[in-house]
Amino acid sequence: MKKAVLLSVILLTTGFCEDLFELGVEAYNKGEFDKAAKQWQKACDDNVARACHNLGFLYEDAQGVKQDYHKAAELYKRSCDGGFVGSCLNLGVLYIKDRGVEQDYNKAIELYKKACDGDIAEACHNLGVLYALGKGVRQDYRLAKGYIFKACALGFQDGCDYLNKMIAADENDEKNEIIIKTMIKTINHLKQID
Template sequence: MAGYDFKSEEDVKEFLKNLGIEYRFGCYSEKNPEVCHLLGDYLESIKKDYEKAATVYKSNCDDYKYPKSCLKFGSYMLLGKGVRQSDYKCAYDYFNKGCELGNDASCLHQGLLSICDNEDKRLVRDVAKGMSLLEKSCNLNNANACYYLSGMYISGIKKEEKGENLPGLESYQVPKDMKKAFEYALQGCNLGNVYSCANLSQMYRKGDGVEKNAELAEKYKAIALDIQEQITSNKTLSFQEGLPAT
């Protein structure tokens, strides 16, 4: 980045142009999947060319098995972004590819598609599989997956029995379980999910799934407020997410 004055509009344009050239070379000539993903991010964030970005993400997933690209293309298919129309089944398939490659967010989205009803008849609702995928995502340290699991155990998931009113626990495919809800809320809070921390505070306050403890209720309330403040003050664009953390 030496030699660029980022207060100069012309220098910024030149920098972005050269960045695109660098990513294209790294992807198409050097066949580097990390750089291919960065090229997709560049096309999406800088050029706003969602069709080309979708093509890059899809190819990088199919050809190089790059999990973040599987997640991105799955998200594009889900939203109908950069493609003709949304396709839940195709989105599910790409989330599945990403999940099998160890991408926590792919497991999360695949799990939610398995559990939630949608208009695509090609997808059969499978709550047990969806819960298993959410557990995998949570164990891969996805805070949102832990939060969703906790919420599902708080409310339970009812069976869909046509014309039948089943009594009590028989009406639930996933019964309410406040102890499990607490465990997943704790895991989600430790991973930084603000809603998990807020729920944890309420559980300690009421004694739901855990012994009442007013001190810990206040502790997790304070943690939730602190995370919320950080979220509010740190709303920044994350670019070059394809690069590994160092």
């Protein structure tokens, strides 16, 4: 009996937290950013990772709250640690740009890998670019192409464009060029069908 009551309380609390998140979304869509911030803060306090992410975005872009990159980084970290991999991408960007956290390419790469593993296309692209440029890692075109190809396959157009530039610059990649360009055309065609 105690287990049933405890489960009911947990389910009710979870539903309430999700309702706070949705109320925040509604407020945000109406342009009521300060109200959205309050709803997402309550939901974040109850460990709703998406709410922490959205609240971090508000702090990063100064919507309804005073701009605070440090607070945004804390919220993205909490959300990333909570399993919302989109926040791992955002936190990685803050590490690259030296906003709210000290610039740290190694930490950004770790976060981008986590987000890319969760199929966040922009994270795969960013990771590939770091490998292509040798920023924070030893330069590795093979790994770079792999990450950027994944970004393209996930529908990230910048990834497809960057991959085309890499292929055009690499004269030794003629066999792969035909295959990859065909795959990019297929991906773009599939995006048009959706």
